[in-house]
Amino acid sequence: MNLKDDFLSFNTNGLYCKYGDFYIDPILPVKTAVISHAHADHAISGNNTIYCTAATLAFMQLRYGKNIGKVFNIIPYHSPFSIGVVKITLIPAGHILGSAQVLMEYEGVRYLYTGDYKLQADATCEPIEWVKIDVLITESTFADPAIIHPDPVIEIEKINAIKSNILLGAYGLGKSQRLINMINTYAPQKKILIHFRIIPINAIYEKMGYPPGKYQIYSRKLMKNQEEFVYIVPPFTFDSYIKATGVTRLFASGWKALQVNKQDTLFISDHVDWNDILQTVKHAQPKQIWTLHGNGIHLKKFFGDNIFVKLLN
DSSP: OOEEEEESETTTTHHHHHETTEEEOOOOOEEEEEEEOOOOTTSSOEEEEEEHHHHHHHHHHHHHHHGSSEEEEEOOTOOEEEETTTEEEEOOOSSTTOOEEEEEEETTTTEEEEOOOSSSOOSSSSOOOOOOOOOEEEEOOOOOOTTTOOOHHHHHHHGOOOOSEEEEEEEETHHHHHHHHHHHHHTTEEEEOOTTTTTTHHHHHHHHHOOOOOEEEEHHHHSSSSSSEEEEOOHHHHHTTTOOOOOEEOOSSGGGGGGGOOOOOOOOOOOOOOHHHHHHHHHHHOOOEEEESSOOOHHHHTTTTTTTEEOOO
């Protein structure tokens, strides 16, 4: 196996594959970019040539309009294509609708960039799929043995005990749609209201065949009544409602720092935790693990001499 230790590296533009002369999720506009998913920290505007899934393109068009980029190549899952001498296949990542792992093959070696991914069930996006590879390039946002995400169903069922209206903060793309679906399923007596900025995102989900479920557009008149409304709002709106009265404030996140009160928490994450990463390694059977988007030091200690762990950042 002719594994290239420098197959991926960081420069000022982001994560670069010199053997194919392209970037994955660049942080500055570049000539050629493979975009794993449409969250703003992975999908910027202004790239010249872009490869991504149809859903990712739709979300980027909504966000960036005419500044989105120049040439788009819509790539279905499991449809190999080449950039230079590197063969690439997009594999479902389970993070949000259209999210993809990037499988790269060069000189007989298989490298898998996970992007952001999750293993938990989510009816609003394609479920993660496993592939066997030589090098696993995994996000390590929560790569810490001390961080184990609770069961999301148990978490969302907590709101059944909250009889006041709820102001629920959540990222507009991905998390909001997942919450709508989960509330409809596990707290069906709740009446869901949605901030107007989330409505166009929901429309893309519906067009792509992943309708989140029942909801209404928010109105101030409705929220004046205590009818077990759950008003889902993006972070900037949630922060501006810090003095809101007559509601229980919750923020759905895997981060402790984003939980806003001690009595009521909602730990629902769209990222893998420690056990999820170990399960991914079991399925993928890599010879090496490269980590990024977090701290990989715990993985390095855990695997020791069994699997070489390289910290990309």
